[in-house]
Amino acid sequence: MTFGEYAESWFKDRDYAATTRERKGSALNLHILSTFRAEPLGDFTTPQVRRWRTTLIDQGVGGATVAKAYPILRAIMNTAVDDGLVQRNPCRIKGGATAPNAERPFLSGAEVFGLADALPARYRVMILVASLPRCASENLRSGRHHYVDSIMRSRVRRPIALIVGLLST
Structure with a gap:
């Protein structure tokens, strides 16, 4: 067969x-x-x-x-x-059913700040917060970034407070 x-x-x-x-x-x-x-x-x-x-x-x-x-x-x-038609399954590739993922590049700190500087001031904080690994996009969607005032100082005691050091530089 x-x-x-x-x-x-x-x-x-x-x-x-x-x-x-x-x-x-x-x-x-x-x-x-x-x-x-x-x-x-x-x-x-x-x-x-x-x-x-x-x-x-x-x-x-x-x-x-x-x-x-x-x-x-x-x-x-x-x-x-x-069904007894073959002795052993020849499909033995470890990870054969896993799609290879290309490594996604990350921006360096200098590139993040360059991007933030190139955008209007109102977007600067969003870029800086989004680039921090512990500040997931849900923090941005939750509206917590609205607690940062127009002169880029943090007024928040929640996860966004992690950016205080970045904003004061």
Whole structure:
């Protein structure tokens, strides 16, 4: 039996909601069956699965898309193991279902102050508060920044008081 025959049968047996069926069916057809359709089910190896995943990423398929396709392949192969058609699931990539996140750059202190200086004075405090790790955006949304007066002095004894040192410089 080929992987394609088994995967199509497996997919028909799933009780998915319409949108889930469409999303998973698309991933199955575009990213899994396009590579493994004719492969004999029992001939899968872990290195093949690794190469498949790497090839998708190298071809420019988004990390989130690859991370969604991998669990489908793994689930199909888990069922094949349960059905006694393969001895061991070749889908053994640690983190294979996790989308790689690009590291997000942070502004340096000088860049934060440069940005704050480039904006109108009324936005300066907001930029400075938002750049402090302990002052999450909820502090900005809560209106606590309104407690800072027009000459940039803090009149607050709550979390925004952390910026007193920044504002007095």
